Amino acid sequence: MSNKEFFTDRYRKMGWKYHTVKLKKTIRINTANVNKPSDLIKRLQKQRLMLTKVPFLKNGYWVEESRFSAGATTAYLTGLYSIQEAAAQIPATLFTEPNGKTVLDACAAPGGKTTQLADLMHNTGAIVALDINRQRLTALSNQLERCQIKNTIVYELDARRASQLETSYARILLDMPCSGNFATDTNWFKRRTIKDVQRNAALQREILTETVKMLEDDGEIIYSTCSLEPEENELNIDWAIKNLNMRVEEISCYGQKGLTKVFGKHLDSSVQSCIRIWPGQTQGFFMCKLIKSEPA
Amino acid sequence: MIKPIDDFVSLFGTSISLDESLIVKKKDKYFLLSQRLKKLASKDFFYAGTYLGKVKNGTFYPGFELLRMMAEKKANRVVVNKKTEWLFICGRDVFNRGIVKVIGTRKEGDHALVLNRYGECLGFGRIVSNMDSEQDRVVIRNISDIGDFLRRETRTH
Numbered sequence: 001m002s003n004k005e006f007f008t009d010r011y012r013k014m015g016w017k018y019h020t021v022k023l024k025k026t027i028r029i030n031t032a033n034v035n036k037p038s039d040l041i042k043r044l045q046k047q048r049l050m051l052t053k054v055p056f057l058k059n060g061y062w063v064e065e066s067r068f069s070a071g072a073t074t075a076y077l078t079g080l081y082s083i084q085e086a087a088a089q090i091p092a093t094l095f096t097e098p099n100g101k102t103v104l105d106a107c108a109a110p111g112g113k114t115t116q117l118a119d120l121m122h123n124t125g126a127i128v129a130l131d132i133n134r135q136r137l138t139a140l141s142n143q144l145e146r147c148q149i150k151n152t153i154v155y156e157l158d159a160r161r162a163s164q165l166e167t168s169y170a171r172i173l174l175d176m177p178c179s180g181n182f183a184t185d186t187n188w189f190k191r192r193t194i195k196d197v198q199r200n201a202a203l204q205r206e207i208l209t210e211t212v213k214m215l216e217d218d219g220e221i222i223y224s225t226c227s228l229e230p231e232e233n234e235l236n237i238d239w240a241i242k243n244l245n246m247r248v249e250e251i252s253c254y255g256q257k258g259l260t261k262v263f264g265k266h267l268d269s270s271v272q273s274c275i276r277i278w279p280g281q282t283q284g285f286f287m288c289k290l291i292k293s294e295p296a
Numbered sequence: 297m298i299k300p301i302d303d304f305v306s307l308f309g310t311s312i313s314l315d316e317s318l319i320v321k322k323k324d325k326y327f328l329l330s331q332r333l334k335k336l337a338s339k340d341f342f343y344a345g346t347y348l349g350k351v352k353n354g355t356f357y358p359g360f361e362l363l364r365m366m367a368e369k370k371a372n373r374v375v376v377n378k379k380t381e382w383l384f385i386c387g388r389d390v391f392n393r394g395i396v397k398v399i400g401t402r403k404e405g406d407h408a409l410v411l412n413r414y415g416e417c418l419g420f421g422r423i424v425s426n427m428d429s430e431q432d433r434v435v436i437r438n439i440s441d442i443g444d445f446l447r448r449e450t451r452t453h
Binding site for chain 1: 343364382443
């Protein structure tokens with residue numbers, strides 16, 4: 001059995017029939033830098049960057065037609081918009097009132113979600129952004145400068161050591177390092193094995209365990225991956241419920257309910273409050289909101 | 297501590313007021329922090345708040361947010377047309393014919409911000425010849441432009 005057959009067979013068992021997808025480029029308007037989004041849309045359309053609104057996103061637009069790269073405009077370079085895949089625009093919007101709060105973005109580079117969070121927070125409060133790859137941190141810093149972000153501090157630090165900063169957080173974004181999915185990587189089936197998935201799932205548990213320690217009692221964690229593999233998604237959340245005293249809070253956004261039965265294994269029923277997105281209009285994605293359980 | 301910044305801003309015939317207690321120098325780089333970030337910045341950070349610029353070999357290289365702040369003040373500036381806007385972002389100098397408006401100095405040797413018709417700061421340069429001269433002459437030598445973000449992306453990929 002080839003790698004591709006192995007994974008697509010798993011998807012079939014999870015209720016989804018594999019098919020190829022062609023993703024549209026998506027932009028996100030940085031509302032803190034744009035007074036009137038409709039004026040920006042008109043300006044870009046005059047430059048023949050033809051956009052349509054993504055129905056499930058507040059500030060997201062698909063690029064339908066363009067004679068040049070969406071990243072090669074003055075509006076992009078002055079931070080009026082960012083290029084960010086549609087599903088990847090959802091997690092940061094799931095926090096309850098992040099304005100003015102101290103937020104941890106534990107795996108931040110290259111910074112698409114960090115700049116989005118800062119925009120949603122109107123540059124108030126503080127974002128502590130971590131990553132371990134120096135080159136990616138440089139890319140993150142460039143994004144922050146381009147988007148005129150003022151409320152973020154960046155550390156070169158492994159999320160598994162995040163408590164070294166001795167700060168507690170009201171909101172934590174865990175956009176986990178993950179195995180990715182075939183929709184954004186044409187060689188995905190050739191490059192990935194189940195061992196990669198298992199290794200990433202273990203790393204994600206380590207990051208969850210570390211960051212839960214720094215979550216304020218009434219705080220929220222948004223957990224997300226762009227992996228389709230249940231080990232990195234529903235199974236990890238089921239594990240967090242059982243081992244970290246966390247529970248899943250209902251969220252409302254584009255996507256389907258999380259799986260509660262995976263390859264014959266029954267998970268905590270609240271895992272269905274997670275959101276799973278199979279590739280189609282967007283890449284594959286998974287996300288959920290975790291909060292601390294009441295003490296027993 | 298902020299002398300390099302003050303000196304740079306004064307090249308444009310203006311000044312800006314920054315809370316010195318919130319400016320943090322890390323190696324050769326200057327950052328402007330909020331009170332909130334200042335409290336969190338006890339450890340060795342990589343980047344924080346607003347990047348103001350860096351000093352290298354005795355020369356101050358401004359961050360683009362500092363240029364934006366200056367554009368909000370009465371800094372010397374020129375507004376350029378659409379064609380010149382993109383050429384400037386690509387690192388090219390500004391010809392006299394590309395300028396639609398001059399605010400402040402026209403004097404050779406002075407510095408000027410370069411803005412597009414939306415008032416967005418594209419970078420800055422040095423005035424190298426009389427702006428009242430003939431049209432097909434370079435009048436502003438490009439020193440720094442926002443196309444640098446694209447060039448940096450190419451370098452980090």
